[in-house]
Amino acid sequence: MEYNNVCQPRKTENPMGEDLINESDALRTESTTGILGYRLRRAQLSVFQRFLQVFEEMRLRPAEYSVLLLIDDNPGRKQTEIADALGIKRANFVTLVHALQARGFLERRAAAGDRRANALHLTVEGVQFLAAARARHEDMEQQLLSQLGGEASRSQLLALLDRLG
Amino acid sequence: MEYNNVCQPRKTENPMGEDLINESDALRTESTTGILGYRLRRAQLSVFQRFLQVFEEMRLRPAEYSVLLLIDDNPGRKQTEIADALGIKRANFVTLVHALQARGFLERRAAAGDRRANALHLTVEGVQFLAAARARHEDMEQQLLSQLGGEASRSQLLALLDRLG
DNA sequence: CGGTCAATGCTATGGAATATAACAATGTTT
DNA sequence: AAACATTGTTATATTCCATAGCATTGACCG
Numbered sequence: 001m002e003y004n005n006v007c008q009p010r011k012t013e014n015p016m017g018e019d020l021i022n023e024s025d026a027l028r029t030e031s032t033t034g035i036l037g038y039r040l041r042r043a044q045l046s047v048f049q050r051f052l053q054v055f056e057e058m059r060l061r062p063a064e065y066s067v068l069l070l071i072d073d074n075p076g077r078k079q080t081e082i083a084d085a086l087g088i089k090r091a092n093f094v095t096l097v098h099a100l101q102a103r104g105f106l107e108r109r110a111a112a113g114d115r116r117a118n119a120l121h122l123t124v125e126g127v128q129f130l131a132a133a134r135a136r137h138e139d140m141e142q143q144l145l146s147q148l149g150g151e152a153s154r155s156q157l158l159a160l161l162d163r164l165g
Numbered sequence: 166m167e168y169n170n171v172c173q174p175r176k177t178e179n180p181m182g183e184d185l186i187n188e189s190d191a192l193r194t195e196s197t198t199g200i201l202g203y204r205l206r207r208a209q210l211s212v213f214q215r216f217l218q219v220f221e222e223m224r225l226r227p228a229e230y231s232v233l234l235l236i237d238d239n240p241g242r243k244q245t246e247i248a249d250a251l252g253i254k255r256a257n258f259v260t261l262v263h264a265l266q267a268r269g270f271l272e273r274r275a276a277a278g279d280r281r282a283n284a285l286h287l288t289v290e291g292v293q294f295l296a297a298a299r300a301r302h303e304d305m306e307q308q309l310l311s312q313l314g315g316e317a318s319r320s321q322l323l324a325l326l327d328r329l330g
Numbered sequence: 331c332g333g334t335c336a337a338t339g340c341t342a343t344g345g346a347a348t349a350t351a352a353c354a355a356t357g358t359t360t
Numbered sequence: 361a362a363a364c365a366t367t368g369t370t371a372t373a374t375t376c377c378a379t380a381g382c383a384t385t386g387a388c389c390g
Contacts, residue, residue: 031234040209069196
């Protein structure tokens with residue numbers, strides 16, 4: 001996010017209303033408006049930016065939130081299973097899990113029947129934290145819903161996004 | 166409050182007695198399917214992944230493609246103008262422009278009336294390269310169009326994405 | 331005119347996400 | 361028993377993105 005005050009070049013006084021040589025008007029951006037990937041990226045960045053802002057004081061990142069959600073719905077699963085479901089490489093998943101464990105939100109118990117694997121479980125604090133996060137996220141989704149113009153639009157968008165997977 | 170959620174991996178019904186040991190059920194992912202940001206990200210990653218694959222032999226990245234498009238539609242603009250329009254920091258834009266210039270696709274001419282600024286122009290090779298890229302991208306958009314199920318769906322998706330900006 | 335501030339392009343740098351390689355321990359298969 | 365696969369892990373490289381600061385140049389103001 002750019003917080004800089006992007007100052008426009010100061011325009012010279014132009015009382016006559018004539019066109020100035022250095023007048024800089026808006027750029028033509030039609031070529032990008034037809035690119036699905038570009039629009040997808042802009043929208044995703046916008047939504048993620050809001051997420052980061054909303055969850056800044058909770059110090060929760062999008063990936064971490066999805067990890068907590070998935071463990072809550074699938075307690076006892078191995079790291080690789082959760083990571084695969086989220087499209088995260090298990091090597092990178094280690095750091096994620098360790099960070100959440102360091103904050104006391106999850107445990108890595110010994111998996112029954114496989115001494116290599118860690119069975120992931122939320123702790124009590126993890127469940128409480130997730131509940132708070134869910135509430136916050138609910139508000140955010142509500143905002144997005146109103147931006148989209150209603151539940152019909154939202155579910156339509158989700159359906160269309162699914163077809164791109 | 167008590168927390169005794171020690172779930173073992175669920176066993177599926179197994180009347181035939183086969184495939185029990187290694188059987189690992191699919192995870193429950195309903196919690197993520199309702200998250201707009203998550204779905205947006207997955208869709209965007211999928212589309213970008215295809216872009217990278219399609220343009221691998223042309224060695225063209227999404228950001229570079231958008232830069233070429235914007236310069237083609239707005240020749241003579243300053244670096245900062247192009248960068249701002251694409252949401253790219255001017256510091257990071259330098260590397261982008263230099264790379265494209267090194268490949269002979271654009272020029273940084275002295276801007277008329279401002280000796281600080283570079284006026285960006287496509288070279289002949291840049292125009293030719295962009296034409297080839299446009300053709301390739303056209304095919305890709307066509308694929309996405311059929312995935313979405315028609316032009317109506319596509320324009321609806323674009324409209325919905327716009328509301329998230 | 332001189333002084334102050336802003337803009338432009340640039341370099342350097344750090345953080346975050348992502349990808350691969352390799353390893354020890356363990357499990358599976360032959 | 362031997363060969364191979366999986367799991368978690370570390371190390372590392374790359375890419376993207378953000379900030380700070382610099383020299384040059386321009387705009388503004390007294």
